[in-house]
Amino acid sequence: MRELTRQDLSDIQYGAAILGAGGGGDLEEGFDLIETALTAGKSFRLLSLDEVPDEALICTPYLLGAISGLSAEEEHQYAGLERSTTHPILLAYEAFQQHLGQAFYATTACELGGSNTAAAFFPAVMNDHFILDADPAGRAVPEITHSTYYFAGLPASPIMAANEFGETFLLKHVVDDQRAETLVRALCQVSRHSIAAIDHALPMRMLRQALIPGTISKALNLGRTWRLACAQGEDVGQVVAEAGGGMIGFNGTVSAVEYNTLDGFTLGSIAITGTADYSGQHFKISVKNENMVGWLNDAVAVTIPDLICLLDRDSGQPVTNPHAFVGQHVAVVLLPAPTEFQTEKALAVFGPSYAGVAGEYQAVMSTDTPVPDEKKPAQH
Numbered sequence: 001m002r003e004l005t006r007q008d009l010s011d012i013q014y015g016a017a018i019l020g021a022g023g024g025g026d027l028e029e030g031f032d033l034i035e036t037a038l039t040a041g042k043s044f045r046l047l048s049l050d051e052v053p054d055e056a057l058i059c060t061p062y063l064l065g066a067i068s069g070l071s072a073e074e075e076h077q078y079a080g081l082e083r084s085t086t087h088p089i090l091l092a093y094e095a096f097q098q099h100l101g102q103a104f105y106a107t108t109a110c111e112l113g114g115s116n117t118a119a120a121f122f123p124a125v126m127n128d129h130f131i132l133d134a135d136p137a138g139r140a141v142p143e144i145t146h147s148t149y150y151f152a153g154l155p156a157s158p159i160m161a162a163n164e165f166g167e168t169f170l171l172k173h174v175v176d177d178q179r180a181e182t183l184v185r186a187l188c189q190v191s192r193h194s195i196a197a198i199d200h201a202l203p204m205r206m207l208r209q210a211l212i213p214g215t216i217s218k219a220l221n222l223g224r225t226w227r228l229a230c231a232q233g234e235d236v237g238q239v240v241a242e243a244g245g246g247m248i249g250f251n252g253t254v255s256a257v258e259y260n261t262l263d264g265f266t267l268g269s270i271a272i273t274g275t276a277d278y279s280g281q282h283f284k285i286s287v288k289n290e291n292m293v294g295w296l297n298d299a300v301a302v303t304i305p306d307l308i309c310l311l312d313r314d315s316g317q318p319v320t321n322p323h324a325f326v327g328q329h330v331a332v333v334l335l336p337a338p339t340e341f342q343t344e345k346a347l348a349v350f351g352p353s354y355a356g357v358a359g360e361y362q363a364v365m366s367t368d369t370p371v372p373d374e375k376k377p378a379q380h
Helices: 006-019 027-039 072-076 088-100 116-126 148-152 177-189 215-231 236-243 344-349
Strands: 045-047 057-065 130-132 159-162 168-171 194-203 247-262 265-274 282-288 290-296 299-303 307-312 329-335
Touching (some): 006 116, 006 307, 088 168, 116 130, 148 344, 168 177, 236 307, 290 307
Antiparallel strands (some): 159 168, 282 290
């Protein structure tokens, strides 16, 4: 067990934001949750999978929705509704424990990202529970089905959800994760495009082989490397690429940005004009909450599940959606997907075809073919 310091938590936040590949929520929101817990005197206790008893009850809390703002017309729909003074994820956590008649032992993040990693920590530490050093994605992803839970066939339901108006929703039985995505996304769309949900409330023995181990430690180490590179005035993009086992895909200036909210997602694109070694070239990224596909000079250069990460070259800060802006100097860092997302089954759900790209997945920094499911190792 490791008790995380304030510096550890900051490093995790920045590392998770980089590994969020544009998605995973806003850093400021994540830091607000962490600060609330620290101010309350709470401890962030991180456990490896090996430290958790088989029968311990684990759950996965997260925030789901669009990451772009609402229009004035959309905001008007909610003008007469009173906001709850309790964070929705705490409402959902307490309601879920009451429904199950049992306290949770620990939580695991649904993904790595600026707010969703902290969102999983928050209800655990506020209830003096533990945090798992693992998650089912190893990056940020748009949908519930994009997880090792789905690949392993684990049941998502029952699911407890809550919104900022204090309304809670229990989905006692859901056919599968695809249906869970549809139902929770529908609740999100009538909750200002943002809802807190908790699913996969299961004993550790069912989750142990499904979760990707060590992902919080990975975020912490990457965040620390990023912080030191910033402090020492190094080329942050190059340092992060090397630390993450990836490469620089492009350097340039953002020339056009488009973000729209549709069906509970943020959809859009980011166009970048090359500078220095990339002068005369252009790079374009398509967005569905996360950065999905990168085109170099109109040819597909990278697709999900690999990570397309933007870093501001002036400040070093990770660029999350929808915060890219015209004139911003950015480095495009390409990092390899977790091994668990390179299986045939995983690529059928979260590969090039999901992003609308024909053809087979080509891994960043690797010529390896996808790992057949039956040969996939249980852990890294």
